Amino acid sequence: MAAADVALSLVKLLGALIVSLYYILEALVVGIIPRAFMRKSVEGDVALVTGGGSGIGRLLCLKLAARGAKVVTWDVNATGNDETVRQVSAAGGECWAYTVDLCDRHSIYKVAARVKEEVGKVDILVNNAGIVTGRNFIDSPDELILKTFEVNTLSHFWTTKAFLPEMISANKGHVVTVASLAGLSGVNKLSDYCASKFAAVGFDESLRLELLVEGHTGVHTTVVCPYYISTGMFDGVKSSLFPILKPEYVASEVIDGILLNRYIVILPSFCRFMILLKYILPFKGAYQIYKACGGHISMDGFQGRSKDSQQQLKMTNGPEKQKSQGTPEV
Incomplete structure (x- = not known):
């Protein structure tokens, strides 16, 4: 590379750093403006939520419908889906339910086509469904590791591929990825889950x-990226320092993340500083803080949803044999 090219690149980098200072100030100003003045409207939009048959997914369906969105719930559990439709309808909203196995990309594409025909263009896609194994890496069955990635990661590719083209054509849309703090920092006994969330x-x-x-x-x-949530998926988990989050709070923050067009939502918000320490401190120092927070033993009492755990290896395309793929909660 010529010296002139290097000099030009350095000038551009300096300019970008100066502009970044402006955006820091902008973020500080926006941070003190009441949210009510900045929220966009989703009235009339079609919002599709995966894992909408239970937990955070159901709460998201209810909250989106309350703001005037036409809600579509996807879940492998037909009974849970029907209950979500019942609750949304009882609250005066519109809701459609489709039984979908997110481990089957062909099923995703097929049902996506039905949604477009029967409901309309999807404006908001919330990739919320997730599963967890909660075992030491060496004790995690290959089948569960594969299923973890199929639900927690690969399904996002297939759902987004199915609905993004129409969003791009209209230059209007929103893709939401419900990941986890475990997608920003590793957790003991969650190697497959963390890897899927990092992805x-x-x-x-x-x-x-x-x-x-x-x-x-x-x-x-x-x-x-939320911390543990008290919806049952991580039953038995202990948190010695940080409070386990309430589902209602998390769902409200996810909705505001959509309405405010936020790039990232970390819950609780102060955890962003804990994540920063991971990159600033030497590994041994970061590990001491991890232990002081109880992270090294948080999964020791993990139980999870026992019925779901028993069914994870038995999932098929038949709705009567499937259990909810749940909500990521760590």
């Missing part, structure tokens, strides 16, 4: 950059 976070960031580079500024993405 989900990377998917969101890369997709966002691609959309910006291609000029599709009306299509937004948000990644959500």
Whole structure:
């Protein structure tokens, strides 16, 4: 590379750093403006939520419908899906349910086509469904590791591929990835789960950059990284320092992440500083903080949803034999 090219690159880098200072100030100002003045409207939009048959997914369906969105719930559990439709309808909203096995990309594409025909173009896609094994790496069956990635990571590719083209054509849309704090920092006894969530976070960031580079500024993405949530998926988990999050709080923050077009939602928000320490401190120092927070033993009492755990290896395309793929909660 010629010296002139290097000099030009350095000048561009300096300019970018100066512009970044402006955006830091902008973020500080935006941070003190009441949210009510900045939320966008989703009235009339079609919002599809995977894992909408239970937990956080159901709460998201209810909250999106309350804001006037037409809600579509996808879940492997037909009974849970029907209950979500009942609750949304009882609250005065519109909701459609489709039984989908997110481990089957052909099923995803097929049902996506039905949604477009029967409901309309999807404006908001919330990739929420997830599963967890919760075992030491060496004790994790190959089948469960594969299923973890199929649900927690690969399904995001297939659902987004199915609905993103219409968003790009209209230059209007929103893709939400419900990931996890375990997608930003490793956790003992969650190697497959963490790896799948790291991949989900990377998917969101890369997709966002691609959309910006291609000029599709009306299509937004948000990644959500919450701590443990008390919905049952991580029953038995202990947290000695940080409070286990309430589902209602998490669902409300996810909705605001959508309405405010936020790039990343970390819950609780102060955990972003804990993540920063991971990159600033030497590994041995970061590990001491990890232990002081109780992270090294948090999964020792893990039980999870026992019925779901028994069914994870038995999932088929038949709705009567499937259990909810749940919600990521760490």
